[in-house]
Amino acid sequence: MPTEPCLYLIMAHNYIKQTYKFNMKHSASTLMLSGLISFASMTSAMSENEKLPYWKDIQTVAVNKEAPRSDFMSYPDKASALTLRYENSPYYSSLNGTWKFYFVDGYKDLPENITDPSVSASSWKDIKVPGNWERQGFGTAIYTNHGYEFKPRNPMPPTLPEENPVGVYRRDIEIPSSWNNRDIYLYVGGAKSGLYVYLNGKEVGYSEDSKNPAVFRINPYINEGKNVLALKIFRWSTGSYLECQDFWRISGIERDVFLWSQPKTAIQDFHVVSTLDDKYENGIFRLGVDLKNSMTESQQLTACYELIDKDGKTVVSEEKDIWVSPYGVQRASFDAVIPTVEKWSAETPSLYKLIMTVKNGDRVVEVVPFRVGFRRMEMAQTEEKDANGRPYNVFLFNGKPVKFKGVNIHEHDPKTGHYVSEETMRKDFEIMKKNNINAVRLCHYPQDRKFYSLCDEYGLYVYDEANIESHGMYYNLRKGGTLGNNPEWLKPHMDRTMNMYERNKNYASLTFWSLGNEAGNGYNFYQTYLYIKNKEKDMMNRPVNYERALWEWNTDMYVPQYPDANWLEKIGKEGSDRPVVPSEYAHAMGNSTGSFNNQWKTIYKYPNLQGGFIWDWVDQGFLEVDENGREYYAYGGDYGVNAPSDGNFLCNGIVSPDRNPHPAMTEVKYSHQNVAFEPVDLAAGKFAVKNRFYFTNLKKYMIVYTVSANGKTIDNNKISLDIEPQQSAELNVPAVLRLKPKADTEYFVNFSVVSVYDEPGVPAGHVIAQEQFRLPIESPVSALKTNGPELKCSTSGDLLSVTSSRLSFVFDKSKGIVTSYKVNGTEYFAEGFGVQPNFWRGPNDNDYGSQQPKREQIWKQCSKDFNVTEATLKKDGENAVLSVCYLLPAGNLYVMNYTVYPSGAVNVRAHFTSTELTENSTEMSEETRTATFSPGREAARAEASKLNVPRIGVRFRLPAEMNKVEYFGRGPGENYCDRNAGSPVGVYKTTAEDMYFPYVRPQENGHRTDTRWLKFTVNGNKCLLIKADSLIEFNALRNSVEDFDDEEQVALPRQWGNLTPEQVANHNEEEAKNVLRRQHHINHVEHRNFVEVCVDYRQQGVGGFDSWGARPEPQYTLPANKDYLWGFTFIPL
DSSP: OOOOHHHHHHHHHHHHHHHSBOOTTTOTTOEEETTEEEEOBOOOSSOSSTTSOGGGOTTOSEESOOOOOOOOOOBSSHHHHTTOOGGGSTTEEEOOEEEEEEEESSGGGSOTTTTOTTSOOTTSEEEEESSOGGGGTSSOOEEESSSBTTBSSSOOTTOOOSSOOEEEEEEEEEOOGGGTTEEEEEEESOEESEEEEEETTEEEEEEOOTTSOEEEEOGGGOOSSEEEEEEEEESOOGGGGGBOOSEEEOOEEOSOEEEEEEESEEEEEEEEEEEEOTTSOSEEEEEEEEEEEOSSSOEEEEEEEEEEOTTSOEEEEEEEEEEEOTTEEEEEEEEEEETTOOBBOSSSBOOEEEEEEEEETTEEEEEEEEEEOBOOEEEEEEEEEOTTSOEEEEEEETTBOOOEEEEEEOOOBTTTBSOOOHHHHHHHHHHHHHTTOOEEEESSSOOOHHHHHHHHHHTOEEEEEOSOBOGGGOSOOSTTSOGGGOGGGHHHHHHHHHHHHHHHTTOTTEEEEEOOSSSOOSHHHHHHHHHHHHHHHTTTOOOEEOGGGTTSSSOSSBOOBOOOHHHHHHHHHHOOSSOBOOSBBSOOOSSOOTTHHHHHHHHHHOTTBOEEEESOSBOOOEEEEOTTSOEEEEOTTSSSSSOOBOTTTTOOOSBOTTOOBOTTHHHHHHHHOSEEEEEEEGGGTEEEEEEOOSSOOGGGEEEEEEEEETTEEEEEEEEOOOOOTTOEEEEEOGGGGGOOOOTTOOEEEEEEEEESSOBTTBOTTOEEEEEEEEOSOOOOOOOOOOOOSOOEEEEETTEEEEEOSSEEEEEETTTTEEEEEEETTEEOSGGGOOOEEEOOOOOOHHHHHTTHHHHTHHHHHTTSSOOEEEEEEEEETTEEEEEEEEEOTTSOEEEEEEEEOTTSOEEEEEEEOOTTOOTTSSOOOHHHHHHHTSHHHHHHHHHHTTSBOSEEEEEEEEETTOOEEEEEEEOSSOOBTTBOTTSOEEEEEEETTTTOOOOSSOOSOOOEEEEEEEEEEETTTEEEEEEEEEEEEEEEESSOGGGGOGGGOTTSOBOOOOOSHHHHHOOOHHHHTTTSOBOOOGGGOOOOSEEEEEEEEEEOOOOOSOSSSOOOOGGGSOBTTSOEEEEEEEEEO
């Protein structure tokens, strides 16, 4: 295979010339420019292989479909065009709404004349357009990750199932009389998969790129008056082999459908170059307007344009006369320089309105609007050197090495399927902007036209991706392996790449091109890379990326997937021959996104690390209602019988299906924030403020600081700082010097940066950044008040009791738990479920991915059926001391000492002994020594020593009415030791109900870290305070740990894969135990009649580098071969 890029370009050029037909008489939308095609159209009326129907033929990617071009609308005048709303054009007619629908499970059951208008549709069902048919009661929604849903294992392209469902959509349309003598087009924004179009019973055309528009000129098929439009869609076509994305595999019309029309002489397409000069000050503007003439005589036209700024002022305009031959296309070219242009970036998304007008003499024929943003993109080297002495290679946006703080985004709506309304898009973008997300990767297909326009408006860098993923074929370059290296599949690869490029080339937000995702590499991707690179030479010079190219030449940036913090540190330090931006990282499945801030500490440190794209934005759960009227979100395996499934692996969002942000969003916002604070001299109240923006002076924002004592503000101020982008300044907080140690008091300085003006997606008054510092003022600790009535100790069988006229404290040795804690007549433990050891959590999705439930099952066994080797109760002065020694199934000891004070307070001290403990490493009775060092225990300890402990703590249950929670620790939302940098320490009030977070698959949730104290209150009077000896962590929920442990949900089925007939036939429960999750949903979680409190020394981190093997970083784990001492005190108030 040749290796010179220029040779690949010649091959690609020759291929395209031979493949596509150019017949201007019958399709005015085709064009050859500058020796290379700008776009191509399939105009043949039938498949190249007449023996195969279109949907079975690899080479039939489209029939009679208009060539791809920029999406735009035709208007009669400037006033309506300036609204930029399609619906304000009289030449636009929406076909969204209710259609008639006929569905069969197999195409052979479809009546031959089903598209004939004489066939009555009165008995057909109704269906909403747009919206996938599986979400409306037809067919079965299937989710698989990287296998083809119709053949998850050993696929043999182009073979497709004979049981191929088909849906036929039908409705009547009428063409407005004002559209006479105009070219009329049917626009189908997206239809999956093989789309046939019929008008009045005649075949109009075919398309199978489901995530790009299919546009058909329908003039030859129109009748006067009523017309019958039918769309016949096959669920699977050969195009499905390139649509193996990690999302719901569903079918039908997924985007808007409408009619629109243009005059016979009109704009065919346009090409905008809006860049900057070498000083990044003045705008360089070039415009090519392609004028078409679908009349039989040459036409002299005038092409005009004007560029209008945000204030409505025309900054530049020009017009040219041009002759266009019959059925021809001619380009009118313009260029201009705009002094001190307003630049577009995610920080300042300044846009100009471009108004293009076609006139015939003095008569306005057509007006077409578009929005233009001025920006410049280029590769460069920095003066800073890597560890090898080489300059860093970076990507510059408007001259700056911007960090891309991105997310991957799928089209998803919990009700409709893949159809996303403009309202939901805006909601998404506003959440992103408020949480410092500045970029989106379109995974793994182009989005709806409105999406790009809104990204222009809100300011989001777009990483556009061709609708190509053949993951189910994997990556082997040999014949029969990846389709990316199979020349027979070149045409579909090239078609989808061209569709993406030609439609989206003019959007200001479009910053990167991507050739596809997880589709191998090879011949076809070399051609598509060269195609885009050649087009970009005369356009905006945007990078072309492809993750499966790895370090090969056909990717301009290295865009790996799922690196950890250590890898980023290594590649940042050593440098790279191109910029590094992970196309996927920080897998946000369920309760995840741990160590995210550590990744960003590294990214900020090195120039060649320019950000990344979180996987992903939204949990792809479908809203359903159970038989009891309770809502839940369905995922893979919830539909059909033994359907192939990858379970809840499509629920990886940092927002829920309803767009409620996950608690992890707090950490994302913090790690992405564009203002950083660092201590210079904490004792003196001196801090450094760094402006991480690239184009924005910090004087645009207000910095607010507060000084707090135990969470209460004692001083505050506001200040505006004039700090240029990427620069720092010092900020003094004078109040710090006045602070003195005070008993039981901690002091903090809290900073927040607040927007002063409304910005796109961000209202005035929004906090864009925050930081907190604990001041080094160490205060004395007050002694606990312990006086009270005399305590009595007693033992009755297995019950060890401490009593007085004020309290009763009972430990049951046979159960190994405290069964009662009563003070002044109030029983604090519900149903005898008092303090007991706890080392287990409801496994999160990352735990399952690393096989922790099976690997560390011993700690679940350690959390029940306790083996108490000794329990002693004695008086120690005025106090009573209960000592309990547990021999754990792991072979080590957990020693708990309760000091009961006459006041009713109880101090709990726990000692988790190392699994490597030796006979003389701790004091123990002979009974405990004999049990601990029996022959079987040595082996247990040896195995456990290799493990981490999910958590080290205790749990107990309070009455349900003690649901009001107040605490002094990190908050206000859920946080974990590897995901709490963005959660400041403060005093927070909440409830046990509100501490629960409904992850789509229930799992560990609601945790809080670095807690000083917490208290539970009943009706504002009775209160139980829990005060940490040092720092503790806790959960307080109206559910038990078991409620979030899939293994305990024995009535629910497993998440069986069913990827092969053998798997369907062998649902082996024993092999699945502690390995496969269950079909567990939020409707299975109901509030219990108690508040279960887990108080921990620590719980391990949630992890999140990936969800199929990565574990929490070592510093966020609890190795079992160490000792841990910790404690807290119950104080009834």
